[in-house]
Amino acid sequence: MPVASLSYSYYGDTEVSNSSNQSFEYNMSHFSQMALMPIYVGKNDMIMVGDYASWSTFEIQNGPIDNFEVTSLALPIGWLRQIDPAWQVMAFTAPFGHNSNLDGAELSGQLMSGVFARYVKNEKTWWAFGFYSDLNPVESYAIPYLGVFWTLNEEWSLNLIFPWPSLSYAPNEDWLFSLGLAPSGGSWAIEAEDEEIYYNMDAWDFSLNAERRIHEHIWLSIRAGVGGLRSLRITSSGVEDSDFGIDSGWYFGLKLNIRP
Numbered sequence: 001m002p003v004a005s006l007s008y009s010y011y012g013d014t015e016v017s018n019s020s021n022q023s024f025e026y027n028m029s030h031f032s033q034m035a036l037m038p039i040y041v042g043k044n045d046m047i048m049v050g051d052y053a054s055w056s057t058f059e060i061q062n063g064p065i066d067n068f069e070v071t072s073l074a075l076p077i078g079w080l081r082q083i084d085p086a087w088q089v090m091a092f093t094a095p096f097g098h099n100s101n102l103d104g105a106e107l108s109g110q111l112m113s114g115v116f117a118r119y120v121k122n123e124k125t126w127w128a129f130g131f132y133s134d135l136n137p138v139e140s141y142a143i144p145y146l147g148v149f150w151t152l153n154e155e156w157s158l159n160l161i162f163p164w165p166s167l168s169y170a171p172n173e174d175w176l177f178s179l180g181l182a183p184s185g186g187s188w189a190i191e192a193e194d195e196e197i198y199y200n201m202d203a204w205d206f207s208l209n210a211e212r213r214i215h216e217h218i219w220l221s222i223r224a225g226v227g228g229l230r231s232l233r234i235t236s237s238g239v240e241d242s243d244f245g246i247d248s249g250w251y252f253g254l255k256l257n258i259r260p
Contacts (some may be wrong), residue, residue: 002219002257004035011227013061014249024063027249030056036076048078052094069101074112088118110136116145124151128161163204174213176221181206184227205251219257227251 011028036050052074059067078092096110116130126149133142147161159166159180166180184205207225214220227249 002034002259003038004258005033005255007032007253007255009251009253011251012249014227025061026063027059028056030054036078044082046080048076048080048092050076052076052096066102070098071100072096072098086120089116090118091115108137110134114145125149176209176211176219178209178211179207180209207251207253211257217258217260219259221253221255221257223253223255225251 007030009028009030011030013025013027015023015025032052032054034050034052036048039047039049041047052072054072056070056072057067058069074094074096076092076094078090080088080090082088091114093111093113096112098108098110099105112132112134114130114132116128118126118128120126128145128147128149130145131142132145134140143163145161147159147165149161150158152158155170157168157170159168164180164182166178166182168176168178170176182205205225205227207223209221209223211219211221
């Protein structure tokens with residue numbers, strides 16, 4: 001697992017429309033940075049403290065809102081315990097702050113948390129259990145996690161832990177290829193002219209990723225694919241939700257990982 005990363009993603013033009021036949025296109029650029037510091041506590045416990053920062057720009061063509069930018073900051077904190085050779089448990093929480101450059105925008109909060117367990121059945125198979133919650137002004141929810149990771153042989157592995165299933169191939173110690181699905185998107189809240197307005201972007205990314213070790217613990221990855229099921233929701237106080245979606249568009253990304 002990487003303990004630090006720097007990434008850039010670009011999502012091409014996506015056309016979305018609602019039941020009233022209103023439609024428009026938008027594209028998005030996204031920069032992010034993440035770092036974690038693992039701190040060992042005795043032989044069986046580890047505490048992880050880190051930071052996350054991102055900057056997203058949205059370009060809207062003929063839409064109900066203007067172009068805008070969102071800056072996000074988070075302080076993730078996690079705990080991992082090795083119960084015995086077969087079982088691990090982990091818990092984390094990550095308070096977020098979001099701010100937009102839209103007129104009247106104010107800082108909004110979000111809290112992501114999760115509790116998970118990992119059971120190693122044998123050298124080739126392990127199971128994951130747990131749940132994840134997202135508390136935000138737009139739409140709070142909690143979802144369970146259950147899945148299995150299967151090492152087929154020295155080169156191939158299959159991840160059936162949803163919602164990010166993937167198939168990976170590592171021909172040697174310096175290359176890693178993967179094909180899979182993962183959720184993406186975000187939500188922000190602003191206040192403008194005495195009304196609360198929520199922006200909610202939901203998406204799923206299906207992509208092919210190629211990652212190469214460029215120096216000891218430093219890896220560079222290139223990924224490309226389809227950002228599918230992309231939508232946009234705009235909600236104002238006392239006004240019925242305006243749901244725009246669903247469509248797909250291509251996307252491209254670069255990422256620098258540190259894997260000690």
